Amino acid sequence: MKILLTSVFGPYGVDDDFGRKENIMELFHNQITREQGLFSLRFNHQSFGLYFLAENIDVPTTVLDFPSKERFIKEIQKGYDYIGISFILPNFIKAKYMAEQIRKYAPKTKILLGGHGTSIPGIETLIENDSICRGEGVKWLRRMLGENTKKPINHPIMNSVFSKRILGMKLKTDAAVLIPGVGCTNGCRFCTTTHFFDKKYTPFFNTGKELFDVCRKVEKKLGHDEFFIMDENFLKVPQRAVELVELMEKHNKFYRFGIFSSAETIKQMGPEFLARLGVSFLWVGVESKQEVYEKNRDVDIKQMIKGLRDHGISVLASGILFSEHHDQQTIMDDIKFMVDLESDFVQFMGLGPLPGTKLYKDYDEKGILRKDIPYEEWHGQHQIWFKHPHFNLEESAGFLKNAFRYDYDKQGPSLLRMCDTVLRGYVTISNYKDPFMQKRALQLKKWVGHYRMMLQALHRFAHNDIVIDKTIKLIQEYDDQLGPMSLKQKIGTRFASYHAKREAIKILLSKNNYQPRTIMTKYRMSVKNLAVEALKGRSLSNMLNIHLNWDHEPIMVELAGTLDKINAKTFAKNLLGKLKREDCLVKLNLNQLIAIEDESLKRLLKRLRKYNQRVQIVFNDGVQVVDDAFASLPEKLKIMFIKEELVSSL
Numbered sequence: 001m002k003i004l005l006t007s008v009f010g011p012y013g014v015d016d017d018f019g020r021k022e023n024i025m026e027l028f029h030n031q032i033t034r035e036q037g038l039f040s041l042r043f044n045h046q047s048f049g050l051y052f053l054a055e056n057i058d059v060p061t062t063v064l065d066f067p068s069k070e071r072f073i074k075e076i077q078k079g080y081d082y083i084g085i086s087f088i089l090p091n092f093i094k095a096k097y098m099a100e101q102i103r104k105y106a107p108k109t110k111i112l113l114g115g116h117g118t119s120i121p122g123i124e125t126l127i128e129n130d131s132i133c134r135g136e137g138v139k140w141l142r143r144m145l146g147e148n149t150k151k152p153i154n155h156p157i158m159n160s161v162f163s164k165r166i167l168g169m170k171l172k173t174d175a176a177v178l179i180p181g182v183g184c185t186n187g188c189r190f191c192t193t194t195h196f197f198d199k200k201y202t203p204f205f206n207t208g209k210e211l212f213d214v215c216r217k218v219e220k221k222l223g224h225d226e227f228f229i230m231d232e233n234f235l236k237v238p239q240r241a242v243e244l245v246e247l248m249e250k251h252n253k254f255y256r257f258g259i260f261s262s263a264e265t266i267k268q269m270g271p272e273f274l275a276r277l278g279v280s281f282l283w284v285g286v287e288s289k290q291e292v293y294e295k296n297r298d299v300d301i302k303q304m305i306k307g308l309r310d311h312g313i314s315v316l317a318s319g320i321l322f323s324e325h326h327d328q329q330t331i332m333d334d335i336k337f338m339v340d341l342e343s344d345f346v347q348f349m350g351l352g353p354l355p356g357t358k359l360y361k362d363y364d365e366k367g368i369l370r371k372d373i374p375y376e377e378w379h380g381q382h383q384i385w386f387k388h389p390h391f392n393l394e395e396s397a398g399f400l401k402n403a404f405r406y407d408y409d410k411q412g413p414s415l416l417r418m419c420d421t422v423l424r425g426y427v428t429i430s431n432y433k434d435p436f437m438q439k440r441a442l443q444l445k446k447w448v449g450h451y452r453m454m455l456q457a458l459h460r461f462a463h464n465d466i467v468i469d470k471t472i473k474l475i476q477e478y479d480d481q482l483g484p485m486s487l488k489q490k491i492g493t494r495f496a497s498y499h500a501k502r503e504a505i506k507i508l509l510s511k512n513n514y515q516p517r518t519i520m521t522k523y524r525m526s527v528k529n530l531a532v533e534a535l536k537g538r539s540l541s542n543m544l545n546i547h548l549n550w551d552h553e554p555i556m557v558e559l560a561g562t563l564d565k566i567n568a569k570t571f572a573k574n575l576l577g578k579l580k581r582e583d584c585l586v587k588l589n590l591n592q593l594i595a596i597e598d599e600s601l602k603r604l605l606k607r608l609r610k611y612n613q614r615v616q617i618v619f620n621d622g623v624q625v626v627d628d629a630f631a632s633l634p635e636k637l638k639i640m641f642i643k644e645e646l647v648s649s650l
Contacts, residue, residue: 001145004080005054006064007047008087008094009072011515018097022382023090025066025516031381032316032347032414035404038461038504039413042165044516046158048177048230049115049137050086054523055156056138058147065519072098076106084112084133084141089354092117092127092375099128112144116192119356120375136182136202153204155179155214157221160228160258163516166415167457167496168503172591172620175226175258176218180205180240184232186262186295188285189358190320193232196356201236208243215255221561223594226256226280235265245277249436254443256280262295266304275311275429276437280447282308283316289337290325302341309344312425312444314418316345321400323351327390335403339410344417348403350396352380412467416458419451420474423481452478452485453492457500517547545592546571554585554616560592568600572607579611586611590619596629605637617641 013024024030026044033040047065054061064075076083083102087095099111110130113123118132133140139149160177164170181204183197205211219225235241248255258281266274266284274282286301287293305315319338321331338346353360353369363369368387378385381400383393391399411417426444429437455478459471485493506512544567545560557575578584608615617640619626630641 001081002060002062002079003054003057003082003084004062004064004075004078005050005084005086006072006075006098007050007066008085008091008098009067009069011068012066013513018094019090019376020379020382023376023379024513026514028345031349032345034381035401035408036413036415037463037507038167038500039415039458041414042163042514043161044163045161045177046519047086048156048158048179050084051156051158051521052179053084053137053141054521055154056151057141057145058524059145061523063519063521063523065521066516067518069097071518073101073105076102076109080106080109082110082112084114086115087113087117088115089117089120090376090379092120096127103128112141116196116354116356119192119196119354121355135197138204155204155217157218159222159224162519163514165503165514167454168499168506169496174224175228176222176224177230178211178214178218178227178257179230180211180234180237181231185236186233186293187358188287188293188295189362190351190353192354192357195358201233203237206237206240208240208245208247211240211244212247212251212253215253219255221594222592225254226258228258228281229260232260233262233265234259235261235269238265238269241269241273241277245273248278254278254439256443259283263299263301263304264295264297266308267299271304271307271311271313274308274313275425275440278440278443279313281314281316283318286317286338286341287320288323288334290330290334291320291323305341305343309342309421310424310428312422312429314344314421316347317341317343318347318349320351321348321403322384322388322391322396326388331391331399335406338403339407342411344421345414346404346407346411348400348407349380350382350384350400351386352378352384353386354378409464410466412462412470413458415454416467416471416474419455419458419478422447422451423474423478427481448478448482449486449489452482453489454496456493457497460497461500461504519547521545544571554587556587556589558589558592560594562595562597563593563600563604564597565600565603568604569607572604576607576611579608579614584614586615588615588617590617590626593625596625601629602633602637605633605640609637609640612640615640 010025012019013021013026013030015021022030026042028041028043050063050065054063062075064072067075083106085095085098095113095117099113102109102111111128112131112133113127113129114133114137117123118134120126124132131144138153142149142151155178158177159173160175162173164173181202183199183201184191184194185199185201187194187199205214215227218227247253256278259279260283263284263286266282285293286296301317305317308315317338319334321334326334335348338348351359353363360369363386370385370387373383373385377383382397384391384396388396422444426441426448429441429444432438432441455471455475459468459475462468462471503512544563547558547560548556555578559571575586579586605617619630619641630638
């Protein structure tokens with residue numbers, strides 16, 4: 001038996017028969033920094049749930065993430081017993097098409113549907129399927145396969161983002177994802193997550209000790225000390241967070257975290273505790289000044305955000321537009337209220353009655369849902385899909401766009417605000433006396449140095465006088481606190497400005513719609529199949545991961561994980577075949593290697609030396625495992641290397 005788990009196919013964020021241009025496969029660029037042009041934060045997230053499922057069953061499993069239509073159709077013809085499709089509402093048409101192709105090309109394969117899209121009324125008959133998963137998926141899939149549902153959860157080791165770009169600079173991934181549990185008990189009427197998991201929280205890891213062990217495991221494998229916690233309300237289990245801090249202090253670990261949390265739990269824990277925990281980013285649902293949810297009652301949101309930013313914690317405040325109480329005036333009051341909170345990021349979402357939520361049920365009963373609008377437009381980043389007494393469809397799209405623009409015009413880029421927050425945090429934490437917080441201050445100082453190199457580009461490309469003044473003031477504050485720039489920072493400043501200029505040109509030419517690369521990962525394969533997959537250059541779990549972009553010139557190849565003599569030989573054989581067949585150039589990136597066994601790199605380069613004019617090996621200065629292996633190489637092999645300050649991942 002074998003299983004394929006797949007996300008929907010690309011391209012994404014384009015107007016075609018399957019989707020809309022507003023539904024971009026980038027969380028921040030789609031719905032947070034969307035009107036910030038050059039300064040928008042650009043990166044992709046993998047389909048975390050698919051990898052979590054694959055890691056926690058016994059059956060040999062393949063995860064296919066971000067395939068093209070052609071790549072998907074090719075893969076489904078390989079004799080899988082089950083194929084699982086994960087999708088959200090706007091990707092309904094894509095999921096339907098994929099299921100039809102499975103019936104056409106693999107009629108004996110059973111189709112599994114999962115994700116928030118399964119809440120669509122009548123989905124059982126709308127998309128071909130043999131079974132549908134709603135809610136927590138690990139137990140469901142184990143039960144369906146006849147496996148032990150009570151086995152401990154094994155956390156997948158994976159990066160939180162990829163294809164990371166800031167100011168046009170391609171930056172390497174430096175954080176992993178951490179998933180402590182799923183669901184939320186707050187029960188907000190509009191929230192798909194709380195309703196999808198039946199207003200319950202299902203913890204995968206109940207204690208801080210369990211989370212700490214996962215962090216150490218990830219750090220050992222990937223080398224990351226930063227984690228993005230995918231949990232709707234992480235601080236809702238306060239003792240788990242307290243124990244995690246205690247263990248970090250005991251073992252002298254200084255992990256950093258991005259979290260989601262509600263205002264009442266933030267108030268309970270306080271900014272000092274969060275700084276001690278290492279929280280660097282926090283997402284909080286503010287929703288509205290006029291419609292106060294229980295989670296925000298009796299909380300001074302603006303003062304809370306100020307306290308967090310003063311402790312070096314960047315805050316994303318989320319607001320909802322087109323609620324029942326909104327008219328032309330009150331909606332502007334809420335927009336101004338959200339911007340006046342002075343958070344690093346502001347997310348504006350159009351109120352979205354999505355299937356499965358209480359809001360959807362209420363609006364359906366009132367008969368105000370616009371069911372004539374196709375599901376691919378139910379994504380909250382353009383027009384509403386219900387009848388509002390004060391806004392038509394076109395007006396809703398305009399108000400939403402202008403809300404983001406108003407925030408950008410008044411506060412400047414979120415990147416500028418992050419530069420401000422990290423400096424404020426460094427100043428505040430430096431005044432703490434205990435040794436643990438002093439080390440946190442040193443950690444913040446390092447990040448202050450990174451952000452400082454972006455300030456000149458922020459100033460040069462500032463779009464109005466308000467932002468110019470804010471940038472000049474912040475540059476002066478950096479100079480006052482840190483003194484003159486180092487030579488490395490001056491070089492970094494020029495590097496950032498150069499790439500910002502290039503990105504600005506791409507934007508003018510409409511060439512900045514970046515698509516995520518296809519990622520394929522295999523789990524629990526036989527030794528024979530592992531060798532076959534390695535020859536094909538595919539990504540394998542628990543060994544050497546190989547990411548390729550054959551369409552790029554030069555061909556981009558990134559190695560991640562462990563390089564040993566066996567997989568070095570296998571990889572060299574595969575690459576040599578490509579070089580012999582085609583007159584191509586290859587750029588081999590070693591930045592993500594966490595271990596290089598003795599002589600393995602030397603053996604790999606000896607095999608590739610014949611093509612040293614067409615193969616370049618690159619790595620960042622300071623990647624210790626590569627530095628050590630490089631130092632032991634003979635000079636005739638070192639000439640194949642290019643050591644760089646910043647080398648992008650694919």
